[in-house]
Amino acid sequence: MPTTLIRGGTVVSATGRVAADVLVDGETVAAVLAPGSTLLGHDLAASVDRVLDATGRYVVPGGVDAHTHMELPFGGTAASDTFETGTRAAAWGGTTTIIDFAVQRAGERVQDGLAAWHAKAAGRCAVDYAFHQIIGGVDDDSLKAMATLVDEGITSYKLFMAYPGVFYADDAQILRAMQQAAELGLLTMMHAENGPAIDVLAAQLVEQGRTGPYFHGVARAWQLEEEATHRAIMLADVTRAPLYVVHVSAKQAVQQLAWARDAGRNVFGETCPQYLYLSLEEQLGAPGFEGAKWVCSTPLRARAEGHQEHMWRALRTNDVQMVSTDHCPFCFKGQKELGVDDFRAIPNGIGSVEHRMDLMYQGVVTGEITLERWVEITSTTPARMFGLYGRKGVVAPGADADLVVYDPAGHTSIGVGATHHMNMDHSAWEGVEVDGHVDLVMSRGEVLVDADGYHGRPGHGRYLRRDLSQYLV
Ligand code: DUC
Ligand code: ZN
Ligand code: ZN
Ligand code: ZN
DSSP, X not given: OOEEEEEEEEEEOSSOEEEEEEEEETTEEEEEEOXXXXXXTEEHHHHSSEEEEOTTSEEEEOEEEEEEOTTXXXXXXXXXXXXXXXXXXXXXXXXXXXXXXXXXXXXXXXXXXXXXXXXXXXXXXXXXXXXXXXXSSOSHHHHHHHTTTGGGTOOEEEEESSOTTTTBOOHHHHHHHHHHHHHHTOEEXXXXXXXXXXXXXXXXXXXXXXXXXXXXHHXXXXXXXXXXXXXXXXXXXXXXXXXXXXXXXOHHHHHHHHHHHHTTOOEEEEEOHHHHHOOHHHHHHSXXXXXXXXXXXXXXXXXXXXXXXXXXXXXXXXXXXXXXXOBOOOOTTTTGGGGSSOGGGSOOOBOOTTTHHHHHHHHHHTTSSOHHHHHIIIXXXXXXXXXXXXXXXOOSTTSBOXXXXXXXXXXXEESOTTOSOSSOSSOTTTTEEEEEEEEEEEETTEEEEETTEEXXXXXXXXXXXXXXXXXXX
């Protein structure tokens, strides 16, 4: 296996930064050394197969995006990125691990849902991948099957308080699943929105002729995210199940998480770039049906109500621990357009897997977060939260050589025209300009992206069996 020296950069971790050279031997990091070090008298640069120059740039652990939906069937269509196109886009953006959601639907065996997801992903991924398990139908069989997940390398599962008739779990089902999860050490991930109430409000809006994309966000009121978040916290408390709330967008939901954590509960939350940057007002201002590009759930929130500002604060104070994308792309033509007469038929989702590292680095540029916190929320914490730390999430001897050389003096135009690599005919991020640039991406010692372009291939990425969450005692 080839050896590589990445020389002259600043290695950044969740806890600090240091000028260092990184020696890669085969698939793993062999050493992090003082700049220009020799090893047992050998000039390293002369001894290795390849020297990569990182002068003036950061060397960070590859991004871990813990929330993606490649090929997710939704609303009569399916998310437009396959594991092949979606992981290629991830690699372009410096994300070297994704955790996708295998889906079990009501009436289906969990094992069959999981096998279907393995079949979609195997041999197609450019970067390493793991799964969470969606339990879309909680019953005696699926509860029993949860006991097999840890052996499959799946240590977290997701329930939905939204989407009645699709993935929805009622309180009794949630309680039973959480009891089982607490027993097994599984982390419960929750889509916390009051789905039955949302569906009533949505139907009333459509009856009133309010059918445009903006009304998606009106129906999915923040009160219904706050209420569901609170309910999830209390159900978790009574069952002693650790809880991780996905795609938190409302300020009031963050306050619920903060309150629960202050009370000593094992409660965690993620947010997504769209809830930090985009707003309901911008969706309202979009011409015609264009606002459909920003239809996702939880929805974009009103900037006038301070949600985005509060979310940045929560990232600083650790009331929210990490940032994933909820990457769930749909094309405008033929997919988003399904809801042109009724926002309820717009497939929910935004594609961002390629942009998370750049978008969050922008928070460093604007002074919202530190450089170390950037690494923590995009790589280190996701790895720890989902049982991958040590292999992923850190640049240290023995870790997989998943590395990004990031240029703080570079510039990235996000989603302009066809410049992104996701399988979408538009971008929610059209026209966004950020300082910083992904210069080089390495996955287990292989260079996937560099100044010459893309060198990755389907099948390089391996399935990762995860340990139990390293956040839980
Ligand atoms: N939210 C989305 O935006 N897309 C898929 C599922 C979800 O909960
Ligand atoms: Zn969700
Ligand atoms: Zn999701
Ligand atoms: Zn090259």
